[in-house]
Amino acid sequence: MGPIQTAKDRCRKCYSCVRNCPVKAIKVKEHWAEVIHDRCIGCGICLKVCSQKAKQIADCITQTLRILENDNSPVAILGCSYPAFFSELRPGQLVAGLQKLGFADIYEGTAGVELIAGQYQQLIESGGRGPLISSHCPTIVDLIERHYPQLVRNLMPVVSPMVAIGRHIKQTRGAETPVVYISSCIAGKFEVSSEEVAGGVDMVLTYRELSQMFRDRGLDPTRMKDAPFSGRKPDRGRLFPISGGPFQAFDVHNDFLNADFVSTGGEQGALELIRDLAAQRITPKWVDIRFCEGGCIGGPGKNNRLTNFSKRSLIIDAFHQRHEVPYLPEKKGAASSGPSLQRSFTNKFKHLKNPSGESIRAILQATNKFTQEDELDCGACGYPTCREHAAAVYQGLADNEMCLPFSIKRLEEDRVILTQKYELAQRALAQEFGDSAIIGQDPRTGDVLKLIRQVGPTPTTVLIRGESGTGKELTARAIHQHSNRADKPLVTVNCTTLTDSLLESELFGHKRGSFTGAIADKKGLFEAANGGTIFLDEIGDITPKLQAELLRVLDSGEIKPVGGNRPTEVDVRLIAATNRNLEEGVEEGWFREDLFYRLNVFTITMPPLRNRTESLPQLVHHFLASASKRLNKPIRGIEDRAIAALLRYHWPGNIRELQNIIERASVLTQDNIVRLENLPTIFSELALEEPLLGGTAKAQEKGSLRGQREKHLRIVEKSLLKKYLEDAGGNVSKAARTASIPRRTFYRMLERHGLKGAAFKKAASSPSNDGS
Numbered sequence: 001m002g003p004i005q006t007a008k009d010r011c012r013k014c015y016s017c018v019r020n021c022p023v024k025a026i027k028v029k030e031h032w033a034e035v036i037h038d039r040c041i042g043c044g045i046c047l048k049v050c051s052q053k054a055k056q057i058a059d060c061i062t063q064t065l066r067i068l069e070n071d072n073s074p075v076a077i078l079g080c081s082y083p084a085f086f087s088e089l090r091p092g093q094l095v096a097g098l099q100k101l102g103f104a105d106i107y108e109g110t111a112g113v114e115l116i117a118g119q120y121q122q123l124i125e126s127g128g129r130g131p132l133i134s135s136h137c138p139t140i141v142d143l144i145e146r147h148y149p150q151l152v153r154n155l156m157p158v159v160s161p162m163v164a165i166g167r168h169i170k171q172t173r174g175a176e177t178p179v180v181y182i183s184s185c186i187a188g189k190f191e192v193s194s195e196e197v198a199g200g201v202d203m204v205l206t207y208r209e210l211s212q213m214f215r216d217r218g219l220d221p222t223r224m225k226d227a228p229f230s231g232r233k234p235d236r237g238r239l240f241p242i243s244g245g246p247f248q249a250f251d252v253h254n255d256f257l258n259a260d261f262v263s264t265g266g267e268q269g270a271l272e273l274i275r276d277l278a279a280q281r282i283t284p285k286w287v288d289i290r291f292c293e294g295g296c297i298g299g300p301g302k303n304n305r306l307t308n309f310s311k312r313s314l315i316i317d318a319f320h321q322r323h324e325v326p327y328l329p330e331k332k333g334a335a336s337s338g339p340s341l342q343r344s345f346t347n348k349f350k351h352l353k354n355p356s357g358e359s360i361r362a363i364l365q366a367t368n369k370f371t372q373e374d375e376l377d378c379g380a381c382g383y384p385t386c387r388e389h390a391a392a393v394y395q396g397l398a399d400n401e402m403c404l405p406f407s408i409k410r411l412e413e414d415r416v417i418l419t420q421k422y423e424l425a426q427r428a429l430a431q432e433f434g435d436s437a438i439i440g441q442d443p444r445t446g447d448v449l450k451l452i453r454q455v456g457p458t459p460t461t462v463l464i465r466g467e468s469g470t471g472k473e474l475t476a477r478a479i480h481q482h483s484n485r486a487d488k489p490l491v492t493v494n495c496t497t498l499t500d501s502l503l504e505s506e507l508f509g510h511k512r513g514s515f516t517g518a519i520a521d522k523k524g525l526f527e528a529a530n531g532g533t534i535f536l537d538e539i540g541d542i543t544p545k546l547q548a549e550l551l552r553v554l555d556s557g558e559i560k561p562v563g564g565n566r567p568t569e570v571d572v573r574l575i576a577a578t579n580r581n582l583e584e585g586v587e588e589g590w591f592r593e594d595l596f597y598r599l600n601v602f603t604i605t606m607p608p609l610r611n612r613t614e615s616l617p618q619l620v621h622h623f624l625a626s627a628s629k630r631l632n633k634p635i636r637g638i639e640d641r642a643i644a645a646l647l648r649y650h651w652p653g654n655i656r657e658l659q660n661i662i663e664r665a666s667v668l669t670q671d672n673i674v675r676l677e678n679l680p681t682i683f684s685e686l687a688l689e690e691p692l693l694g695g696t697a698k699a700q701e702k703g704s705l706r707g708q709r710e711k712h713l714r715i716v717e718k719s720l721l722k723k724y725l726e727d728a729g730g731n732v733s734k735a736a737r738t739a740s741i742p743r744r745t746f747y748r749m750l751e752r753h754g755l756k757g758a759a760f761k762k763a764a765s766s767p768s769n770d771g772s
């Protein structure tokens, strides 16, 4: 397990870490983004950019506490940048706090800078075989060892200040002395595990971890008295953590005009310089590079709100006040011979196989990128270009799903497919458990039933027309049941719920690889309906392209799957339905004329419910019985008042609307009798209106005052309505306005008397038309 870990349950796959990782050392697994440790350089950027705190530094506190418990005089070293991170404490207070934690002695890491200064000077003066690259920043060392191995030989063979002071302590106090280094650097945690420098430092803590330890122990160093540091007292080395500091600390004279010495810090500067060196675009004598912006003070170790400018000035202040830092005098001869400061480096580059152009193309195509324009290079996946993302997919670092436009498109398609499947399932349920009987004894329903019986047994294509909810699908099922295909499948497709391309593949099937997501050959619904019937609902909504394909299938009796060449013969009877005006479609050009004639062989037009209200009471009782069954509630009947109100309604939603109203009322009724109050409020309003034409049986009683009165009122009402219509030239809205009656109510009254506004348009020129 490496120093940077992922809290899997916190990762939200935003790819922020992938986007920001300078060496693409993050691999996206199914549910989280994980650090690839042998590519990671420990820069800590992923920790900074993860808003969910899913990237975390492996806990070293527990191990440090174990070291402290063993009581063999553990030593702590404070990294060079501590004055910038513990600005609220005097150095002596920090030392006191560490002693309270159990450390026997505290050293300053800056002393390590001064230990290696001589080596740096010597190497710089003697020059090398190429540019010398400073090796004191562990992130830079990792970057070169893991990603720019051609520069490994340029790294200065000298240990970092951390390892130098660690070796110094082990040498002077004994190799068994536990040494804990505390700094802002995460890469230090990687460095101590590297074989080349093993044995100098046992544990690396960040400043944040140290603060946590103080909190856990309830220690407040701001209230403590100063305690002294141990070991070598540093001087100019204190300037090391800021930019330009190494020149001061190593005593290298840097002339502004001297191109032999180059110094940089920060991700961009460091990467640019290393790339220039790797490509041999520049050949300076010595380059000093640190990965963090502004030097070690830019490290990620502690949540410090100070800017690099104020941190820099804190370091410079600490340098000026260095004489006030309390120190124990170092024992004489303790560091007489000095530790070994040499180290070597290893080529740790792991070659990732480069994809061929063909592999890149295949991956791009798998994410819907077929042309140059499809490559948006939006960067949402974390890679700057679609091609780089494709290469990462090939190398196992990334997933196709990371492509945001692709994922959104796929989700949309999935949603559409699920909707279609849901509808199909619902229809299947309705077919299995629903009522397939066509109810109604009115003449219009009678006509429909006669046509069904006539056309059913023939192979003729049928076009069912009518408003929504008038029973078109029910009629299609009845035709199928009356045919000699009744024992074969009836496949129903609602053409509005699928996009054009999906509908084509649903109907005719597709071949593997013909489009994104076509992972296997799939048979279409025409094939599924072979030998039986296919019912295409809402056929008026299919696009001209699909209309052409459908016409071809009807003419040839053969289907061709999307992406396939070989046609398959099918024997399918087609029933289509629409509530759109296809003749108008032909005129306006949105419906093919040839297909229209191909479909319009035998047409059944469903009458709207308002034109067959005689059957309404029968339908109501039919729906009450099915609601009772569905709700498992013994509905006993419906009030006459409620039926009367239902009869007065205009029924724009037709039979489906009636069915829903009855089911809702059945849910609401408390005594198992559907009452007027259980219907929507509009029906209570309608109940207050004048009685229906014909009235109730009782009111019709010949000679009764009530009957007589109703009869006369009806005559007067009808002649008044005709007058209003005549005056308005057949314009119903205008007539309703003049009569001061809401338009809908006026319509209902017209309907009750069998009047039509259109008839009065002519009436203006032909007064003999009575409009009824």
Ligand SMILES: Nc1ncnc2c1ncn2[C@@H]1O[C@H](COP(=O)(O)OP(=O)(O)OP(=O)(O)O)[C@@H](O)[C@H]1O
Pocket (backbone or CB within 6 Å): 435, 437, 438, 439, 440, 466, 467, 468, 469, 470, 471, 472, 473, 474, 475, 537, 579, 622, 655, 656, 659
């Ligand atoms: N004559 C009828 N007898 C009994 N139930 C009917 C009758 N007509 C329609 N229904 C019922 O009304 C509901 C709507 O019918 P259907 O789905 O067949 O209408 P549609 O015209 O195909 O609707 P859409 O145009 O919205 O697809 C269904 O539950 C159906 O069972």
